[in-house]
Amino acid sequence: MENLELHSSELKQRLLEGTTIVRREGKVIRYDESSAPNPLLTIFPRSENDVAEIVKYCREKGLQCFAQSGGHNWRVRNHKKIDVVICMRTLNNISIDETAQTVTLGGGTIIGELVEAVTAKKLEVATGVCNTVGVLGTLLHGGTGRYTGKYGLGIDNLLSINIVDASGKLHQDINRVTDPELWWAICGAGSSFGIVTQATIKAYPQSNDGLSWNCTMIFTDPSAPELERILEAISKTPMDENMSLQCSFACLPPTGLPSLIVMPWYYGSESEAEKVWGRLLDPSFKPSVKNAVILPGNKVNEGNDAICTMGGRKPGVGMGIERLDLAAFLEVWNLWTEFTKIEGAEGSAILIERFSKAKSLSIPDSATVFPHSHRGIAYEVVCFPIYKDETLDIKADAFSQRIRDIWIQKCGNPEKPRCYGACAGFDEPLEIIFGGKERVQKLMKIKKKWDSENYWGALFEIV
Template identity: 25%
Template sequence: MAASPSDSTIRAQLEGAGVPYSIPESADFNQLLSNYSGNHQNRKPGIITVPETYQHVEAIVAACVAAKAEIVVRGGGHDIFGRSTVADAVTVDLRKLNSVTVSENHETAHVGGGATAEQVLEALASKGLQVPVGSCGTVGYAGWCLVGGLGPYIHSYGLGADQIVGAKVVNAEGKLVVADDKMLKGLRGGGANLGVVVELTVKAYPLQDVQAGMLMFDSTDLSKAVTTFLTNYEKLFGEGKNVPSQIYPMPFIFAVPGLGITLCCCVIWNGTATDESRAWVDDVGKLAPLMPGTPEPQTAITTMKALDFSRQLTAMLPPQMLGGRPQSASLTRLTPSAIAGLANVAANMPKSSTGGINMHVVREDCPSCSDNVPDSVCPYREAHIMIELLGVGPDEEIGKEAAEWSMAARNELMGLEEATKKTYIAVTSPECLDVESVYGEKLAELKKLKKEYDPHGFFKNALPRLVD
């Protein structure tokens, strides 16, 4: 019989090992419980542990295994569906395991399992290094790598999963192990299904300038603006085009205060400013008419570091995503019918929404789409477009309307001929996540690794969920 997390035996073991923890009666419990998607009082855990060392994690896992208590791991806590919060479970909150150190040859970095992308960039900048990250600085870096790792630097360096060269993991026996090649294969794209990842070793790259900023397009007629922009986008960046690896344009549509729902595009050039970079920035600025009164491309796109740009993007997002329900879709190409579908779902977005539409485009020139990649179960090695449909609002009523829109938009886009069921795990709602379609032939191998390293399904609450 499974023990409750509040069982005195579990708590006694935690106290004996010096593991800091909080229970619902503790003064700091609600603060620890709160994450990017809210507080989730309806599924609060029995204990939130806050390990400060790898030995603490070993003690937590060992105590839970002995008591057959359910466990769930929180890294950055940025999951938009709150999947790091499980009712009556023991939460392993890794946020204090956020150290970042550099190898002697400065070719790799050792990143704690609870470090955020911004913390990693900040620590490495002082060492003259950087790593690829996603588009939000508060996302847990390890978790981002483990489920694939899309972001604005993928064409320069590859997916986050392909940065992983080593890992330290607390396994299902409560023992710290150094991942062997077989485990690393499962960690690259398979999430944290094989244990609690307390440290990743990832590739590091020389620190350099980036050219980055945001362009805003005339959205008086939003549907027309989206159609014009994406049609020209496909002509400029589509299949077979010779595109520099440094550039990553990231289109998004969201509610701008005072302007309403607006088509924008972040432009990132990973490197110093050159005549080539300026020409490409200008080309993006010509994809559709710019919004009157907004900066021209060469003014809007400025020189900064990856850390600065990460902070800029994070500041554009709400500190918490409350009310509503995000969804996602995935397309193979921006064909005329796909563009028409995107224009339609954009036009139907609730005017009071605080969310929007983000597009993450993986081009065929991404290093992770080549044959020269590390062994992995990562399913995102083909050119595609991942679309986030952030159906959220500032309150419950608007959130409900936004959630209805995001589901309808998801269904419309996933019904297109260009749709692929290989959606991005991190932003696919649990009820829509089809792991068989996502992983395809790789799923059998991932499940085999799961059975080998976690034979009793102890880490069943990992993302993606592989066992009931």
């Protein structure tokens, strides 16, 4: 039994006065609790040096630590071995240089905080689509969002970082010039090399005064012919830099009937949006609900708040696919509707996202560990089993795996499956996540230099 009083007392002597340390009863709830740590202690650092001291202490005492900000990643491999969680949310400072058009943010900043801060300065940044997700959690593994078409991935807009390594040393102002080898690895596998305590990213002046068009179309219990027409409209719509699309399967109140929610988005005026999304907005479609709104920059992600709530078990798995095959789509739809009939699993969902990838693909394939094969994914799809009863874990895993196999076999290339790293399941080979054997070998060489014991192995087993 660990001496918690001793650990707490010794740590407080090394950290800034007033640093909060709590036991298991005060642990931070994660988005997915199926692989959530149950730490002896959770510590809320007040500075970057606090983070470094916590890591040093853990290494000295043989404790395993783990950092989280938003807490949304679901693939915490060694969750049962984690003794100390470093909750980075207390490091959420944001500094904006309007002249240089850069933003420097603490490692605990969440997307909603960043969006609010830059919108107030009439700026925008490449970031994810859920307000409660940690900025760096999504950015370090690629980073897709509303502005992917205009500005590329989050990693393409990263300028510098501060990082605490596996020995507890704080390295400041790491960038493409100071350490090109580490930078290549950080841009796509950053959490496997340390705790990023601060980052500086690019910012851009708002277009169209930050106003964007967002439409929600809900098709309740759609027929197969109706689904076929919707898929055809989506597939045949060319995507420009101002467009993105989200589709989700959900059982919505008050009826609880299975529904397809289609959300086209356009960064521009309503009249322009109606032109580019003309196929999907065809009046012959008869959704149960159709609502189009103009959103200011700080509200761009609010439609996703409902799917980002914390707690419960959500052992999801994602995949990259090339096409929306009707037969596969119907098979997935039927499997999903059957799973949602299980008591307690009614909230389970499927998410499909589409972004323009031209800007992302303009970055050389050699620039980052995040490969072109992933940069060019046509559709990112994620299966979310959502429930609370842990006895459903086996059924949920089988359900997710079946969905994954259908996507790969019928909507992608079974010989070269694609997987966005932040949405990967536990069993995805590194070659799939990082785009091939040679890239993985290079990554492992850098890993050996920076973390030879694989101390930071919670998300990817790079050894």
